[in-house]
Amino acid sequence: MAVKKDTGFDPARTLGLLWRVGNKPSRTGLSVDAIVDAAIAIADAEGLDAVSMRRVADRLGVGAMSLYTHVPGREELADLMIDAALGSLYSGIEEPSAATDGWRAGLRFVAERNWILYQRHSWLLDAQGPRAVLGPNTNDKYEAELRVLENSGLSDVEMDSVLTLVLTHVAGAARALARFDRVREESGMSDAQWWEATAPVLEKVMDRDRYPVSSRVGTAASMSYDAATDPVHEYEFGVERILDGVAALIERR
Structure with missing residues (x-):
């Protein structure tokens, strides 16, 4: 599913949606809501590329053209999916700041929730672009997460x-984990099996005197x-x- 905006994309129309x-x-x-829920179910099961207006229509048991009355196209659908997925992150705006004591515990809580979200909806790593999707759930998320830093001594910027x-950082680590999972599935080898097969050959060809450190x-x-690395540890x-x-940084204040 392409998420690049074409020349017919209307930000104001998407914001209304x-x-x-x-x-x-x-x-x-x-x-x-029904269209977005169906699209997310497809993406969760098969990845973002599997989502199309026709696939969503088939899942809902309707004609593809009937979807366009509610959602103009795939670009708008992608934004709607992102915002909807973010709605499951917290029970409310107050949760991150109320559930923790201090900014450090609060940021750790925020990181963990986002890490879990990416495991549940790994397609978000492909769908999210450089411009924020300014929907209600996205705005709630930003507000909720910033509140853990309120009164920390940091400036607004x-x-x-x-x-x-x-x-x-969380998104980068989650992306690495998703790639590792994909490689394991496609190769049919665990990390330990891959290393067991690779290490003896590497030992023969690599000069340890050249690469001591x-x-x-x-x-x-x-x-x-x-394994060669561990995205969860990273x-x-x-x-x-x-x-x-x-x-x-805060101590220097």
């Missing part, structure tokens, strides 16, 4: 930058992970180091 301005179900019960840093570090890491390690950096 996201906030359900003037949207009403048809006589058959077909609605924007720093609050936005810190949150962006955490979320970018990388040989030592690589061996220690692979033995620890039982996610956890990265979050804590980011939080250490934020703490240092």
